[in-house]
Each structure stands twice: as structure tokens, then as C-alpha cells.
Amino acid sequence: VSRTPVELDELGWYDRLPASPAVRAGDLLFVSGQLGADARGLPIASDPRGQASRALDDLQRVLEAAGGRMADVVDVISFHTDARRVGAVLEVAGDYFGADPPAWTAVGMTGSYAPGLDVSIRAIAHLGEAPKRAIVPDSHAWMRDLPIAAACRKGPYVFVAGQTAAAADGRIEPRGDHRAQAERAYDAVGACLEAAGATMDDVLDICSFHLDPRGMVPCERVHLERWRDTPIPNAPAWTAIGLPALAAPGALAQYRVIADLSPGPRIAETPASIHWKNTPNSGGSRKRGGSLIGIAGEVASDAEGNVTTPGDTLNQARYCFNRIREVVEMHGASMDDVVEITSFHKDHRDWELVMAAGREYFDLEAGPAWTPVGAIGLWSPGYQHEIHALAVI
């Protein structure tokens, strides 16, 4: 599958980054976090609707430049510096997506490229002829008032938007219980997959977002139980990130999943350098007959789990990229096949240094789609970055 970057004059500021506004690989188009920013990447009017409109206009321009349209968008994650703006952003989004919305995950971030950028909207579109199906199961009745779907299927792919412990009426229960909320969120993922004709066996990539990074510990128990019977060579990739806000107040964990209905078992590859190699959690996973690889958030820790180069922003980033390279090579691919990076940073001001490291791995002319996100906590307090990637072979 050839990888084609999509460049736009309006997004000329990407020229100096090892990243592209969007990358097309086969039918899939991966779009970097679009911002309420001008052609220099600086924030425009601070009104949440204005920034959302600019971001969605740019998303639309990118899609059209790639030969697609808004209806092709299947998956969105919007990151917000203040979650109280999510409602306004979704209202704006309703005008762009109409009756056939993508799976949409809305979460908080501590910041993006520059102060004043209040929203970052990254997306995946499927430009093929296959019908698109937006899915809102009855268990998610509360979502029907919103211009978003709980899941979206097109071609072999199913994108499940960030699931929480919300009941059908939207109430989050049980309150204050990380473990029980993770169980319910997993059940909600299962319900969405089933409605889309997929199962947990089709899941490649899990990203979980946590209101308190300490809440990842009980959620890890849930993960290990849910995947207990999955052989390690067939495990999915899991990335867990602490973020300042989730979908609704009271939600403690939110799970977003990518599944691939392509034939064959799920193939997990985990280099010996990755310390979680003996758990049902891969370095990167794909279907045997599929081409999309979900790569777990790579971190600066050695094979035993010790943090490497503590406090060294640049070398921690290099360490993460080296792990991504190992994973894609084990899948028979190369760094040129990486189509999307979502880099989570303990201090979002680090994005510039991380992208400087990224230049050693990615072409300035043809970098992946890339969304830097400020996080409140990564798996270990010593990590400065956790870098999630998708690749297409």
C-alpha cells in the first residue's frame, strides 16, 4: 500500500515539521489534529465555536484534497483544553456530518502546539466505495441527541468511540469506582462491536483514557482478566493515558477501540526490548489478512521496565521511536509505513523537542499525520512521552 501525504497551502506550517496534515494509505486517510489556527499554526478567535469551525473547515479541505468528503470520516478524537466546550464543538460538528456521523471520542488535553489552541480534532476517513454505517446501540440511547455515533463501520474497519460506564440514559455508574467503570466500559465496547458485526477477536488497538493516572492500576486488572484467555502472540495493543477530562463528569475511564474484520487471527508482535512482553498486550497488532497495525503507546523503559534516560526529553522520544521501529519491522514494515502518530506528553511544551527527534525517523516531506497531546499522566511517573502509532502495510 503506498503512503501519500496530503499537503495544503492553508496548512503550510506543517512544512517545517516531520509531519503531514494528512496521509493516505489505500482507502484510509489519517488526518492530523486540526486546530482553530491560522496559516502559521497560531490560534484564531478564541470562541469555541469559531475554533471548531476552523478545525472542521480544514478537515474538510484536507479530505477534499485527498479526493474524499466529510461523509467518509469514520473516526474522530477531539482533544479539548476545557471539556466544558465539548458541547459547543459537537453542535458545530453536527452541521458538518449531518445524519451519518463518525465514531467520536471527546476528551481533555492540557495543551497542544501553542497556548490558546482550545481544540484539536484528529480523524480517520475511509475513502472507499463500501457503505458506511454509523452505530448507536439501544444501550447508548442517550447519544441519539448528539451528532455523533458510538461506533462506525466501513469496509473491514470498526471504530468504537471512547466508551464509558454510561447507562442508556447517560448516567455514569457506579460513581467513584475505577474498576467497575472499566468493566462497564469494556461491556459497552463489546456491545458496539457486536452491533457492527465484530467481536473482541477483531480488536487491534485499544486506547484507554483515565481521569486519574492512579486509576490505571485497577483498570489493568480488568484488562488482564478480559484478555486472560488470549495467547500472547494474538494479543491486541493497549495504550493507557491520563487526561484532564473525559466525556462526562464522573467518568473515570474511557475506552476507544479499532477493530479489523479482515480474515485471520490477530498477530501480535512485541520486541524483547518491551517490558510488557509477557502480558496479553502487544507492541503492535494486526490481522493476518489485514493491513492496519495498531501500535501500543511506546515509552522510555527498558526490557525490565526501568525508565531510561530520566528527565531527558529528546532521548526518551528517540527511545519511543526506536520501539515503534522495532514493532513495525517485526510486522514486515518500516517507518515509512507509519501513517499516524498521536504523541502524549507529560508536558505539552515538549512537542517541539519530540518532533525534532521525529526528524531522525520521518521525512520532512512525507511525515505521518501527527497529533501532539498534553496528558496529565502516563503509565509510569518517569515517562515524559507515550507515543501511539498506526501503520499500514
Next chain:
Amino acid sequence: MSDPTRSRELIVNEDAAPGAPTTAVRAGDLVFIGQSPTPGAEGREADARTQAQNAFAALAQLLETAGGDPGDVVDVVTLHSDSRTIDAVLEVGREALGPDFPAWTPVACSAQRVPGRTVALSAVAHLGDEPKQCITPDTIKWWRELPASAGCRKGDLLFVAGQYGSDADGNVNTPGDHAGQARNALNRIAEICGLAGGRLDDVIDLLSFHQDPRWIAAVESVYLGEFFDPDDPEPPAWTAVGMPGLLRLGMLGQYRAIADLRAVTEGGTVLATTAAPPRDANGSVAHRGDPEAQARAGFELIAEGLAARGGSLRDVVQLVSFHLDPGALEAAERVARELFGDDSELAWTAAGMTGARHEGQLHAFHALAIP
């Protein structure tokens, strides 16, 4: 560096190690510690424990220069870049601050003033001869395992460390219920005020941290309806900010109070002020997206509050500020230099927050002044 007419002394540690506070302002018996005007070294390679050791060593040094020692510390607020490093810092503090522990409020922040910092420390010490009274009631006896007192009184001032919704053994009560936890925490503040010989009405200042800023509105009715009279002409200054993590998993709110036991009768020792952002006719925050204008409006409100009591910004001795994006802090610093003056005697500690009371609010300022 000192102003004899105001008996104010500024002590600056020019080569502070990573994590260390840099500034002390002495006003009478009180010493206020913070990070400005010199923010200090980056020190990305220093781990949380090392930075905590630096912080407490520098605190001791600043106090020594001011004529005191760590035993005089009555209040500490520590801002941690990761909630999971709080315990390591508490253990360092156990060595440095004991055995009569100050009120200590640890909270995780979303960013530090200086990248690579793991901890920032803001503190108040009282150098007077009065006895220091450390108070931890039985209702929260789990605090006795912490290197912190729930309440610490010296002279007329009582500092109540950030209270949580917890039972006597430290279990979070009313899990997931922000208002319920607030009610419990405010009851503890009232109890500690009583044990110190005061009452809730002596509280002049409340600084609250919330794991999700969207809940602040829900806490407001508990605060103003049940504990404080909304018609009180001089209600406590209340600064409420969203922060990414509190002491223990499951704690949703943390409420730090200052009571001045002389406030009602004699006008008080310390003035506490906060700055709610100005809002337009629709109730939306004014100067949207403009960190400089919002900072100016905030400081002007603090100045108005001080002027109403015969003071000015020159009286501010300690500022703790919270910023939605630390990049916007520079704008606040520019405005502060202009309004406070280059020679201000001010201990200022800044950190990132996840959100303030109002959507669109870029800063929250908490100021203590000595008139």
C-alpha cells in the same frame, strides 16, 4: 532589598537547585515562600525525591536568612507534576519539617512553571514566640500518619490543610459525589477552627482543588448555601481550580482554609483576595483567549479588593497562580511587572491547572497581602 517603612524584607536565592523555592518575603513575624521572581533551574535530570530534598533544603536556608527555621513553618502547599510522586515528597518533608508538622496541602498540577520540575513549593512561616498548635481531630485520625497537621495555628492565624471527603481511617466517603465530599471537608474545617479556638466565620480564605473543574459549580451551593452566608458582605475569598490529582485516588475535592482569629474584631493580620474573571452581559468570560487582558483584569480586581480595605497591590506578599496553559503565564508575568512594579516584594508560585470556575478562564490568582 528591604523597605524599612514597611518592615518588609525580600530574600532571594539566586542559584536555587531544581525544585527549590527561590524567594522569601518577611513581613513582621510572617515569612512567605515562593518561586518568584527567579523561577530557578530546570533540572530535568533530578528525580522527584532529589527535587524535594532541594526544596526543603532551600526552604530551611531561606528561613534561616529570615531569622527562623523549618519548625516555624505553619502552611505548605506543594504542587506536583505527577500525583504518584506525592508520597515520595511527603517522606522527604517528614525529615525536614517534623515533629510539629505544618498544615500541608499536596496537589498534582498539569504543568510546572519551569519544564522538568517535579515539585513547586509555596509556604508560610510564623517566626513569633507564640506556641505553635498542631491540630488533627479524631474524625480524620488517618492524618496522623502523614507528615502534616490538619490544622496549624500560631498567633492569630490558623492554616487548615486541604481537607477531603474522608472518614477517620482515610477512606473516601461518598465516592464519586463531589458535593458530598465537599460537605464532609467543610465540616472538618469547621471542626478544626473550633479546636483552634475559633469558628467557621473566622475563615478569610478558601483555596479549593477539584479533580474535574466541571464540578465546581455543584460545590458552590454547598459552600455558599450550607456553610457561608451568600449575603455576607465580607465572605471568605474563594479560589477554586481544577487539578489533575489529589492525595489519594478517589478524592475529588481538597479545601485549604486560612482563618484569622482576629479578623472579625480587629481587622485582621492578613488579607486574602482572589480574582473571578470579569464576564460579559451573557455571563461569558470577558477577554476570551487573551491571557494578557485576563491577567490585567484579574490583578485589577485584586487591587480593588485591597483598596476597599485601604491597601494596594504593593501589600501583596504571596501569590499562587494557576494557568490553563503555562505558556500563558508569561503574559501574566509581563502584566504583573507593570502593575506590581519591578521591585515588588512578592513570593509567587505558578502552576498549570486543568480549568477554573468558568469556561474560558485562563488564570486563577490567589493572593495574600499584609496591609
